[in-house]
Amino acid sequence: MVTPVEIGLFVLVLALLFGAYRVIKAVKPFIVNAVVGVIILFVASFLGVPIEITAVAVLVCAVGGVPGAILVIALAYLDIAFVGTMAPLLV
Template identity: 80%
Template sequence: MVTTTEIALLVLVLALLFGAFRIIKAVKPLVVNAIVGVIILFIANFVGLGVEISAVAVLVCAVGGVPGALLVIILAYLDIAFVATMAPLGAMA
């Protein structure tokens, strides 16, 4: 025999599952955008655009995604922020 407590728990679990599905569905594009932004940052550094990979730059890319990565690249290109420091060749010898 099914009791009212079992039915209430079943309804509660179904409501929680539905809520979790809605939250994951809403957050998934943001996570993908953040991952793509960080990948763009690493590609820009690999290509040689002079972007310093720091905690702040990665955080901007993770929060801002692709627009954040483009902002970091533009600021580094214009020598405003996130510029990789290069040691002179004579100092390395």
């Protein structure tokens, strides 16, 4: 025989599962955007854009996603922020 406590626990677990599904469904686009932004940052650094990859630059890309990565790349390219150190050329 099923007791009211078991029914209550079953309903509670179903409610928690439904809530977790809704949260994951809402957050998934932000996670994908953040991962793509960080990948763009590393690819740009690999291709020769003088970006110094610091915790702040990665955080901007993780929070901002693709627009954050474009912002970091633009600021590094314009020598405003996130500029990597260049070795001096010997003449």
